[in-house]
Amino acid sequence: MDSLAENSKKSFHIRSNSLPSKPHPVVDEVYENLCRLKASEATSSSSSLCKKLNGLQDLHDSIDKLLRLPLTHRALVDSKSVDDLLEGSLKILDVCALAKEALSQMKESADELGSALRRRRDDTVIDVQKYLNSRKMIKKAMHKVLKGMERSSSQKSDESFEIVSLLKEAEAVTYNSIEFLLSFIAGPKLPSKISRWSLVSKLMQPKRVTNKEDGAYGNEVEMVDASLYSITSHKSDVFVQVEDVQNSLRKLESCIHDLEEDLESLYRHLIKNRVSFLNILNH
Template sequence: MDSFAANQKKSFHIRSNSLPSKPHPVVDEVDEHLCRLKSSEATSTSSSLCQKLDGLQDLHDCIDKLLLLPLSHQALVDNESVDDQLEGSLKLLDLCAMAKDALLQTKESAHELESTLRRRRGHDIVGDVQKYLNSRKMIKKAIHKALKGMERSKFPKSDESSEVVGLLKEAETVTYNSIESVLSFIAGPKLPSKMSGWSLVSKFIQTKKVVSKDLDTSGNKVEMVDAALYSIISHKYDCIVQVEDVQILLKKLASSIQDLEEDLESLYRRLIKNRVAFLNILNH
């Protein structure tokens, strides 16, 4: 009887192991955050970028919990592409650091120009405006060079090794795309040195209307400031956008940058924390 009971218990144990295992709640949580972030990848206003960065912070908080699970430890130790993941996490940190620097430079230039315009009311400001635009050109050049030099890896979902590895690769791709959106937002669109008269006028009249109505909550404030300043350079004293309008735009730009800076800094700290956790797993 004892032998029969033992065999029956053993048989039941084997059948139980053959049943499909239910995903860990943290795995489901990471997957949900990824789905939400991928659905918002097309948006690129300052407010939507802040929401995206907030979502990334939540995602990496979940990844931090995911990395604490024993199943994640085993999956990462057995992962053959672990070196690629380590390199990818380092690239994300570099890209995030660059975005922080570009935001800081843009904010400082905006503060300096706004202060100059306030002090030199009624004086020739073309030189000061040109100084800001030259700074913007350097920032744009650095961003475009960095993005061009970054080799974007393909991170398909893991089909045989581990769902955890697949989620980590997806998170890396989504994070890269989001930070790239921030950099593209900072760089703004390319404005040709010579625009046709009517297109220039239309561009800056539209900017002036937005400033006057205070409806620029959804617009690209970097683009709007650039457009207004190019108006001053192009028309000199007979400019469409007045100095007061430019000051308003510069203040709003600085405020938007401040929000993005705070979110990027929080994300940067989470990326460092997750990389440290990843390294600790591999070193044990």
């Protein structure tokens, strides 16, 4: 990790005349946080997502310090990419807000389903289908957002000021990390009943159930989906599966709680940095 950060800093000095020969400690701190995030696990498991969100909070805390430096002020005022940075920060806030809303909806649906399962009513399947209908709407919305994010992230720009390039790199890392979160919320696309049951079969394998770090199958969202699809597909008795579903729901609710807390904290960091950024430009 240290060698990665050192190589990045060396490359930074070779390319740039916009910084002093010896970088400010805050610049080093930003680079180190960026390197840690880039080296982190590229999966959409809940544990890796929480680590990413915590890492993003550290990154944007260091960016807050960077925005207070006079050299940053000079670079931003003279940069041709100020409008791009403003637009980028707004896009990130927008996708964060979408993720927050999706998590809130998931939590509400999980709470309602959990209450219905505890009552053990005869029409439990109706409540299960209600949850799955909500999931279908969330999945559709998230996949639509993800498709738009793919187009946006493919856009490149040239920037001569290295401080601004550093801010753009932080923006890209943040954007990509939130993309992982939206993928976690959405889960895989299920275009047909055949593929749906195929997913259920894979998820219900014992090895998959116990593998919490599996980024492709077996995370908390997909395990609940699979259990409920099993019920609505009449592949299992609803009352036999209730306890398993309740256990999966508890894990999902705990996961959502952790993600909501981390995302809310990141959101506050992003708003604070955008305000600082705007204050610089208005002076």
